Amino acid sequence: MRVPRERFIILLTVIVCFFLQCTLFKKLEIASIAPNLLIIVTSSFGFMRGKNEGIFVGFFCGILMDIFFGDVMGLYTLIYVYIGYINGCFRQMFYDEEIRLSLILIGGSDLLYGFIVYAAFFLLRKKFNFGYYLTRIIIPEMVYTVCVAVVLYQVLRLINRRLEGIEKRSGGRIV
Amino acid sequence: MKRRRKKGFTIPGRQLLLIITAVCFILIGLSFFTETSFAPLRFFANITVVPMEKGLNAIGTWMSDQADNLRTMNDLKAENDTLKSQVDDLTLENDRLRQDRYELNRLQELYKLDQNYEQYNKVGARVISKDSGNWFNQFVIDKGSDDGIAVDMNVIAGDGLVGIVTQVGPDWSTVRSIIDDSSNVSAMTLSTSDLCIVAGDLTQMNEGTIKFKDMENNDNAVKVGETIVTSYVSSKFLSGLVIGYVSEIKVDSNNLTRSGLITPVVDFKHLQEVLVITDLKQTQ
Numbered sequence: 001m002r003v004p005r006e007r008f009i010i011l012l013t014v015i016v017c018f019f020l021q022c023t024l025f026k027k028l029e030i031a032s033i034a035p036n037l038l039i040i041v042t043s044s045f046g047f048m049r050g051k052n053e054g055i056f057v058g059f060f061c062g063i064l065m066d067i068f069f070g071d072v073m074g075l076y077t078l079i080y081v082y083i084g085y086i087n088g089c090f091r092q093m094f095y096d097e098e099i100r101l102s103l104i105l106i107g108g109s110d111l112l113y114g115f116i117v118y119a120a121f122f123l124l125r126k127k128f129n130f131g132y133y134l135t136r137i138i139i140p141e142m143v144y145t146v147c148v149a150v151v152l153y154q155v156l157r158l159i160n161r162r163l164e165g166i167e168k169r170s171g172g173r174i175v
Numbered sequence: 176m177k178r179r180r181k182k183g184f185t186i187p188g189r190q191l192l193l194i195i196t197a198v199c200f201i202l203i204g205l206s207f208f209t210e211t212s213f214a215p216l217r218f219f220a221n222i223t224v225v226p227m228e229k230g231l232n233a234i235g236t237w238m239s240d241q242a243d244n245l246r247t248m249n250d251l252k253a254e255n256d257t258l259k260s261q262v263d264d265l266t267l268e269n270d271r272l273r274q275d276r277y278e279l280n281r282l283q284e285l286y287k288l289d290q291n292y293e294q295y296n297k298v299g300a301r302v303i304s305k306d307s308g309n310w311f312n313q314f315v316i317d318k319g320s321d322d323g324i325a326v327d328m329n330v331i332a333g334d335g336l337v338g339i340v341t342q343v344g345p346d347w348s349t350v351r352s353i354i355d356d357s358s359n360v361s362a363m364t365l366s367t368s369d370l371c372i373v374a375g376d377l378t379q380m381n382e383g384t385i386k387f388k389d390m391e392n393n394d395n396a397v398k399v400g401e402t403i404v405t406s407y408v409s410s411k412f413l414s415g416l417v418i419g420y421v422s423e424i425k426v427d428s429n430n431l432t433r434s435g436l437i438t439p440v441v442d443f444k445h446l447q448e449v450l451v452i453t454d455l456k457q458t459q
Contacts, residue, residue: 015223015224015227016227018224018307019224019227019228019231019304021307022228022304022305022306022307022315023228023231023232023303023304023305024231026304026305032309032380032381033309034307034308034309036307036308036309038307050188051188051189051191051192052186052188052191055188055191055192055195059195062199063216064220064224065307066202067213067216067217067219067220067342067344068220068224068304068307068315068342068347068349069306069307069308069311069313069342069349071341071357072203072206072207073202073203073205073206073213073216074198074199074200074201074202074203074205074206075199075203077199077202078196078199078200078203081192081195081196081199082192085188085192088188089188117308117310118310121310121356121357122310122356122377125357127356127377129378132377132378133377136378136381137309137310137377141309
């Protein structure tokens with residue numbers, strides 16, 4: 001039976017980040033753009049812990065988004081699950097001290113998220129003004145998200161190291 | 176509960192991905208084609224995220240109260256003086272408004288707006304969280320089904336329409352504002368009752384305006400400053416709720432319709448408290 005404690009800690013992190021993203025960071029908006037902390041969490045945990053964990057974190061982030069802000073249950077879930085999975089594919093390149101690759105991945109994930117949201121929610125409603133969305137929403141969100149990621153990623157890395165410590169001690173998984 | 180994954184960790188990534196993709200499509204299908212409300216999920220959100228949001232809201236309110244208390248006596252004295260002169264101005268304006276009110280009553284009777292929205296039952300609520308992304312304009316309020324809120328209830332603030340309730344949990348509800356990109360409200364002009372559609376648009380959101388379109392190009396003159404209210408023919412919005420004032424109007428290239436921009440009455444950037452009208456249009 002898996003150690004449920006590490007999953008619980010990850011869930012707690014996701015809930016706290018969702019809550020901060022919707023409240024605190026909405027007050028710290030720059031040009032009406034808030035950073036997407038859920039992308040940072042999904043991308044970081046997927047990158048640091050592999051495909052399965054990435055899917056799990058993405059699923060949970062997406063479900064939270066769907067409960068509160070989705071018209072249709074399951075759409076945001078799908079997007080975040082795939083982002084978690086794709087980041088998990090890069091796990092072989094993970095080194096604890098290396099931050100550049102993770103920032104690139106986070107930026108890329110946010111860009112991908114922006115494109116998919118545009119395609120799924122706007123393009124299908126005949127809003128073809130892609131240039132506006134690109135320059136006013138997608139790119140600024142990516143920049144702001146990466147800036148916040150510089151700080152948040154350190155926190156997540158610490159959490160990850162603690163979790164790996166728990167795993168080693170309980171012998172649950174060969175890291 | 177969705178947290179406890181009983182599957183062993185030996186399932187390879189790709190298969191797990193396919194399984195999860197199938198689950199997501201089932202969820203999308205379920206929510207799109209049926210009326211399942213996913214109550215256990217909303218209950219789960221109720222006990223985790225919402226109390227934290229309410230707590231942060233309370234802390235923020237307390238902190239801003241403390242900051243206010245630190246103002247010095249001089250500031251308060253100066254403010255007192257300006258407030259006194261404001262009171263004088265406001266008294267004058269109040270008299271004018273009372274006269275306008277009499278005219279409004281007559282006009283309403285004249286145009287058969289039989290229900291002024293002061294007669295509707297209302298529940299007050301606080302905004303505790305905004306939409307988590309940058310694409311939509313939704314927010315979460317701290318009243319839910321336990322307080323009598325249901326999906327499709329209209330939300331107003333001050334004197335203007337704010338939006339409509341889209342999701343409901345036990346202790347929270349999500350409201351989509353009328354400036355949200357996917358919001359469309361059937362509306363009409365107050366004086367000529369010309370119907371139009373008020374559509375939110377992401378490109379207009381930062382300018383502080385909303386678009387209206389499909390207004391018939393007839394002989395009725397609709398000028399800048401005209402009040403736009405919700406119409407009778409909307410299936411979800413109660414009639415007579417003020418949306419805003421026309422700021423721009425032009426005839427479309429097809430010469431059959433007019434369109435333009437509306438400045439909404441409500442300040443969406445600084446929404447803190449709203450009123451939810453608990454009378455549903457369908458039951459009237």
